[in-house]
Amino acid sequence: MSDDAIALGDDKDLMSQDRNVDNVTDQRLRLLVGLVVVLGVCAVAGLAAYALREPVPTPQPLVLAGLCGALIIAKRVRVYVRVQSNVDSNTWGEVPVLIGLTLVPAPWVVLCAIAATLVIRCLTWVGVQKTVFAVAKDTLTTGAAAMVFLAFGVRGDLTDPSFPMAAIVVALVTFIVIDHLAFVPVLSAATGVGLWQVALHDWASKVILHLGELVAVLLVVGVLATGTNPLLLLCVPLVVVCMHLWQSRSVRTREERESWQRLAKATDELNAVDLTQVLHSATTRAAQIFSAAEATIDLAARTVRATESQVLADGPIPATNLAPPDETTVDLIAHDGSVRVGVLRLRFGGTVRLTEVEQYKLRTFASAICTAIRNAQAYAELARIAAENAHAAAHDPLTGLANRRRLYEHADHLFRATSHSGLFALLMIDLNHFKEVNDTLGHAAGDEVLRQVAARLRDSAAPGDLVARLGGDEFAVLLTGLPTPALAGHRATGMLAALETDIEVEGMRITVEAAGGIALAAGTGGVEELMRRADIAMYQAKRSGEQTFVYAHARDTADLGRLMLTGELRRAVAEHEFIVDFQPIVDLGTGEVVAAEALARWHHPEQGSLSPVQFLETVERSGQLPAFADAVLEQSLIARQSWREAGFDLPVAVNVSPRSLLDPTFPGAVLAMLARHDAPANRLVLELTETLTVSQLDVVERTLAELRDAGIRLAIDDFGTGVSSLSVLSRIPVHQLKIDREFVAGVETSAEAAAVIRTTVDLARNLNLTVVAEGVESEPQRRALWSLGCLAGQGHLFARPYSAARFLTILQRGSGILAVALHDEGSVVRLPARRLPNLPA
Numbered sequence: 001m002s003d004d005a006i007a008l009g010d011d012k013d014l015m016s017q018d019r020n021v022d023n024v025t026d027q028r029l030r031l032l033v034g035l036v037v038v039l040g041v042c043a044v045a046g047l048a049a050y051a052l053r054e055p056v057p058t059p060q061p062l063v064l065a066g067l068c069g070a071l072i073i074a075k076r077v078r079v080y081v082r083v084q085s086n087v088d089s090n091t092w093g094e095v096p097v098l099i100g101l102t103l104v105p106a107p108w109v110v111l112c113a114i115a116a117t118l119v120i121r122c123l124t125w126v127g128v129q130k131t132v133f134a135v136a137k138d139t140l141t142t143g144a145a146a147m148v149f150l151a152f153g154v155r156g157d158l159t160d161p162s163f164p165m166a167a168i169v170v171a172l173v174t175f176i177v178i179d180h181l182a183f184v185p186v187l188s189a190a191t192g193v194g195l196w197q198v199a200l201h202d203w204a205s206k207v208i209l210h211l212g213e214l215v216a217v218l219l220v221v222g223v224l225a226t227g228t229n230p231l232l233l234l235c236v237p238l239v240v241v242c243m244h245l246w247q248s249r250s251v252r253t254r255e256e257r258e259s260w261q262r263l264a265k266a267t268d269e270l271n272a273v274d275l276t277q278v279l280h281s282a283t284t285r286a287a288q289i290f291s292a293a294e295a296t297i298d299l300a301a302r303t304v305r306a307t308e309s310q311v312l313a314d315g316p317i318p319a320t321n322l323a324p325p326d327e328t329t330v331d332l333i334a335h336d337g338s339v340r341v342g343v344l345r346l347r348f349g350g351t352v353r354l355t356e357v358e359q360y361k362l363r364t365f366a367s368a369i370c371t372a373i374r375n376a377q378a379y380a381e382l383a384r385i386a387a388e389n390a391h392a393a394a395h396d397p398l399t400g401l402a403n404r405r406r407l408y409e410h411a412d413h414l415f416r417a418t419s420h421s422g423l424f425a426l427l428m429i430d431l432n433h434f435k436e437v438n439d440t441l442g443h444a445a446g447d448e449v450l451r452q453v454a455a456r457l458r459d460s461a462a463p464g465d466l467v468a469r470l471g472g473d474e475f476a477v478l479l480t481g482l483p484t485p486a487l488a489g490h491r492a493t494g495m496l497a498a499l500e501t502d503i504e505v506e507g508m509r510i511t512v513e514a515a516g517g518i519a520l521a522a523g524t525g526g527v528e529e530l531m532r533r534a535d536i537a538m539y540q541a542k543r544s545g546e547q548t549f550v551y552a553h554a555r556d557t558a559d560l561g562r563l564m565l566t567g568e569l570r571r572a573v574a575e576h577e578f579i580v581d582f583q584p585i586v587d588l589g590t591g592e593v594v595a596a597e598a599l600a601r602w603h604h605p606e607q608g609s610l611s612p613v614q615f616l617e618t619v620e621r622s623g624q625l626p627a628f629a630d631a632v633l634e635q636s637l638i639a640r641q642s643w644r645e646a647g648f649d650l651p652v653a654v655n656v657s658p659r660s661l662l663d664p665t666f667p668g669a670v671l672a673m674l675a676r677h678d679a680p681a682n683r684l685v686l687e688l689t690e691t692l693t694v695s696q697l698d699v700v701e702r703t704l705a706e707l708r709d710a711g712i713r714l715a716i717d718d719f720g721t722g723v724s725s726l727s728v729l730s731r732i733p734v735h736q737l738k739i740d741r742e743f744v745a746g747v748e749t750s751a752e753a754a755a756v757i758r759t760t761v762d763l764a765r766n767l768n769l770t771v772v773a774e775g776v777e778s779e780p781q782r783r784a785l786w787s788l789g790c791l792a793g794q795g796h797l798f799a800r801p802y803s804a805a806r807f808l809t810i811l812q813r814g815s816g817i818l819a820v821a822l823h824d825e826g827s828v829v830r831l832p833a834r835r836l837p838n839l840p841a
Contacts (some may be wrong), residue, residue: 032186033133039182040136043143047107050150056105063158064112067104070096071116094175097142098168098217102225104156106146113142133186141179145171163225168217262289263361270372273379279304280311282369286344290354290362296345297332297369328354330362332370341373393664398447399454402468404662407476410466411527414480425488425520427477427495428534429457430542432513434473437505445505452503453512460498462491471662476534485520492516492548515541519551528623568604569624573631577603580635581801584810584818585653585772585794588786591819593811595685596643597653597794598636599801600628612655620659629660630669637677637684639804648811653685653715661688661700667707674712681711688732689717701732708733715772719760729763737764739790741775747784754788761789786822 050056074093093113100109117138121131149156152167266285272278279297283306286295296305298317305313328346333339344366354362394406402410414424431453438446450473457467457475466478477495479488496516502509517538519530533551541549572578578600585595602610619628633654640652660666674681686707708714715736716729729737739757746753757773764771773785776795785793798818802810810818 033129033136036140036182036186037132037136040139040143043140043147044110047110047143047146050107056107059104059108059158063104064108067096067100067109067112068116068119070100071113072119075116075120093138094145094172094213095217095220097145097175098171099220101146101149101156101171102154102161102164102168102221103158106150106156109156110139110142110146113138137179137182140182141175144178145175148174161221161225163221165218168221169214172214172217259289259358259361263365266365267368270368272372273376275373275376275380276314278369278372278376279314280306282344282372283311284308286346286365286369289365290346290358292328292346292348294347296347297342298345299342299373328362330366332366332373334367334370334374339370339374341370341377344369396454396469399451399469401454401458401475402466404468404470405664407466407468407470407478408527411478411521411530414478415521415526423482423485423488423520424478424480425482425485425518426530426534427479427488427492427548428470428517428519428531428538429475429477429496429514430516430538431473432515432542434512437510441506441508448505449503449510449512452505453499453514456498457495460495465491476531488518488520489548489550492518496547515546516548517541517551518548526623569619569628572602572604573624573627576631577605578628578631579603579803580632580639581803582636582639582652582807583794583801584799584807585792586798586818588773588776588782588791588793588822590821591798591817593648593650593816593818594792595651595653596640596807597687598632598639598655600632600655616657620657625657625659626663626666626669629657629666630673633670633673634677635804637673637679639807640679640683641677642804643808643811646808646812648808648816649683651683651685651713653687655687655689655717658689658700661703664703667703667710670707670712671710682713685713685715685736687715687717687738688734704732718774729767734769736770736772739771739773741795744773744775744781744785744793744795745777747788748780754784757785757790758788765789782819783822 071093074096075091097109097113100112104112114135117135118131121134125131148171149164149167152164152170154162154164154167262285266281266289269281269285270278272281279299279302283295283297283304285308286292287306288308292308294305294307294312296303301316303313303315303317304311328348330344331340332342332344344362346362394402394409396403411424411426434446434449437449450469453475454467454469457477461467461477462479462481464480466480468476468478470476477492479491482488482491496514499512499514502511504510515538517534517536517540519533519537521530522533537549537551540551541547579602580598580600582596582598584593585597586592587594600612602615604610619625636652636654640650643650670684670686671681674684688704704714713735714733715738716732716734717738718740719729719737737760739760743753743756747757761771763769770792771790773790773793774795776782776785776793776797778797781795782793782797799810
């Protein structure tokens, strides 16, 4: 027989935010309980009518007391199955009822069942409504069994008991069916669990239990009816005890197995990287595993509440989040107890005491939830950092616009797309006289101007256009979705017009002027060619004084030779046509070689040897600059390694294009090359042109700092020829200055040139820098430079550029000395002529 401890009416302690649902549940429970009570009253009335119609003998009080005792004992021996705060239990109450119906008149059996239930409920008081429901249900089931016996014509007689097997079987089935029809709907309504799920719960063990009950009843009645040896009745308690122990163990084993399986499955589901998914899965599974009405997880600023079938709430923790009574809570703590991320709360809708095993499972599950939450939070943080890094890699940190890399990627995507809406073009924008803003108001004001210019360009761009900052005061806009080529000029004019309004910076109103070059995407070529054409158009606009200029092939000032070189660059890099010669840098006082400068040459198969002046600009505009720079650096480090193995550990100086410094991958590539050739960083000198503009320095400062921090030495080439030498020097973390050959040529005849050199030397000495003079052609120049404090130089006086092997031969021949020490008879050691024709420096 099923018994219960269902939370009804005033006994409901479930605190749900949805009061309407609670009210509907309460009303449904009251209706079901009322129906059971009415049917129980009807059963009592029917038996009373039967008793009035036919005389019913009164059994001896001892018999009635024994029957009541048997019913109490049978009802107290239970196998419990908890469903939330309610209990579904199996008892042996059917056995004394059926035996009693064969020995005692039916009305007295019903009265004994009512009395036994009242006694049990008074001993374990759970409220008026629960007691009324239990009495009504037992009355209904016992009355139904009694009516079956009466229908079969069986009248209980202790003195002459019969053996009505058919009546016993039918009465047992009727008892069980009515018991479930009365109890299952109430339990389903109270817990919210499906009707069939409750009805079929543990059905196999229940069937075996009822068969055991039938065997026990038939055994007892058979012994009493046939007069068989009464000692056989001693087997009945043994059968009952064995069946009870078997069912108890079976139920516990099955419940434990299913519970651990649900726990393992729930733990697997927690292996997610999304925090919301983890929290939703954890709460629903917690309610299911521990048969709770609701499960809640409270984090620092978030709470998730769910039943085993759905999530009820997910959001901030309410200001008044009072814990309801009889709530079970456990901290979400890591295995080592070092981290607490929140609290798991279980609400059962009534008083529930978890077993020791359930408490252990709860702690285990809480630890798994803690680990899953921490993993999800860590993944979210990594995803956030990755998104920030991805954004930073594709956007300019000062203005927030797309950077050169993002512009190239988007343009390349448009070139590769099989179809896109309309034409697209590139607008290159350069601010006029922006350097004056930096020099006059400072770089902070210049940065503010750039930010405001970026905002205006972004606001004036059409949907789908990509606005980018290429570096310094140079911007670009990828104009997309152009129905006609003419619309590109119209859009460009509108965007540049947005810059005409004065910009207020530090209380001053500044007028920003800009020039723009427009290049329409051609059917052939790629991003590099599009950038080159837009760049040419922009400089044409600057030279002509116009605001915008559209690239026209007929007006392209690039000569045919440069265009031919552009198409041959990829082949030249692949077939190693770029070679490197080396010119020694000499100590002016001792004549000893102290370093070497790498000078690139292009051995063109048709045009012969080309100097950097003839091809470097083409390389920079073609997109082959990284490959070219890698080739030069690789040959330089290979040459340095061969000299070191021969006993001459000389630093090697390599010229660096300003465009290379704008590439964020350049420092990594240089360091990787040094590691590959096992070359110390301090044996590499990177020479930077002093013609770098201040606006370019804004972009390359981080690159230069990264190179210097790695130990690479930096030098400013052609120092003194730029328009802002001191500004550049104050921004670049250099180790060396190289005096331009123009000043060296006039050191003997020009007081101004000598003054520049003396000032440079004094400046370098104060900043702890070294100075190298370029283009030393004569001994008087050497002596003059030495007297001015310049300690090193290079030029044709000492040697022209040589191949790496020839350079090593010269070092070995003179033991690293190319000139005698300076004294009254100082002279230069003349080197033999090269086997190959001399190349211009």
